[in-house]
Amino acid sequence: MPKMVKELTDAAVRKLRHGQVKGDPKVRPEARKRAPGSPCVAYHPVGGVSGLMLQCRPPTGGAEIGARSWILRTMVGTRRRDIGLGGYPDVTLSMARQKAREAKELIAQGVDPVADRKARRSALLAEQAKAVTFEALARDFVEKKAEEYKTAKQVQKLETMLKTYAFPHIGRMVVGDIERAHIIAMLSPIWKSKTETATRTRMYVERILDLGGIRGLRTGDNPARWKGNLDHEFADRNKVTKVQNYKALPVKELPDFWRKLRTREGMGARALEFLILTAARSGEVRGATWKEIDLERRVWTIPADRMKAGKEHRVPLSAAAVALLEAMPRESEYIFYNRNGRPVSDVTISKVPKTLGCQVTAHGFRSTFKDWCIEYTAFPDEISELALAHVNSDKTRAAYARSDAFKKRAQLMAEWERYCQGLARPSAEVVSIEARG
Missing domain, CATH: 1.10.150.130 (Tyrosine recombinase, N-terminal domain)
Structure with a gap:
């Protein structure tokens, strides 16, 4: 018959402390191997529920009282288990006794309280892991x-x-x-x-x-x-909704628009002028930096991370484009910049045509360029597509992206410059590339 333990009161529990090695019956046998008088962990039965004890540890760090916690020592199946019930005094004596009774009830039902607690904790963590916004x-x-x-x-x-x-x-x-x-x-x-x-x-x-x-x-x-x-x-x-294309300027109206644009002051006007001469996108022009420009070789190399197709794009610069760049101040790393030295905005460029009385978009000039290529030149369509950085087909690139493709594009952009300046008549009569010599 198990030994009956007197039920301690709250006042008695508050006085419980750690033990000493010297012959203390509450000290575990292995602790007695230490030097006599050494402080060690003590387990105090508190009564009320068999196996319920207060574990008292020696103080550390200059504290007067060591850590104290509740332990229920009981059999779970064929194994003796020490089941933690929480720290004292956060868990009071009455709370510890209630927890101990609940644990024993689970054991009586064939449930391991420790395993059940771990399962509940795992379920909680799993639910918390799912709580992602x-x-x-x-x-x-x-x-x-x-x-x-x-x-x-x-x-x-x-x-x-x-x-x-x-x-x-x-x-x-x-x-x-x-x-x-x-x-x-x-x-x-x-x-x-x-x-x-x-x-x-x-x-x-x-x-x-x-x-x-x-x-x-x-x-x-x-x-x-x-x-x-x-x-x-x-x-x-x-x-x-219907797809709305960018408004483009009719090809025949471009020379007159160009003359008006050349009289316009401001960074937006110069950016638009460069955009038209190169048939580039607004974002490519606005983000253009001086390190991308080689004036001697007359080429603008746009890095892959600034291109829609994700591939480096070389743009041949016509004489007018070079002259425009040479006249630009170099007060920023960007060619076309605002008062803060940052790239000009898309609005700055887009509003220029409207101030000149044309309800078209900056992007629309790429369409004007394409229309001109089709109607007034004999250049293969793939050349103008390369100029617009539209070509995505590997077979097409393999056929046209050779050493002469850049030269052909340079010829195309030179003729485009002449047309913009009104030096080439707007006729649909085209001359073959071979005839140009």
């Missing part, structure tokens, strides 16, 4: 996709789109809690007014939620899926 998962998605994108501008566009249209609605939501209604609320305000943006937003949200499913952060169907899901809620994007 959409914004956190989206940022991880963008970081990984950035390695696939060709330019930093593409990454910035994706981040801006998510921040503007997705995060305000579902950014703080746990990935597993996002439902179809949340996606509809996110897309509804912009589906008709900004259909293309809404479409792209939906597409990337779907991919991000797919990533959440792969990581076990959510289960069930993807609420951002289009087919068989959101297509029942929103009208087809092709029927909601």
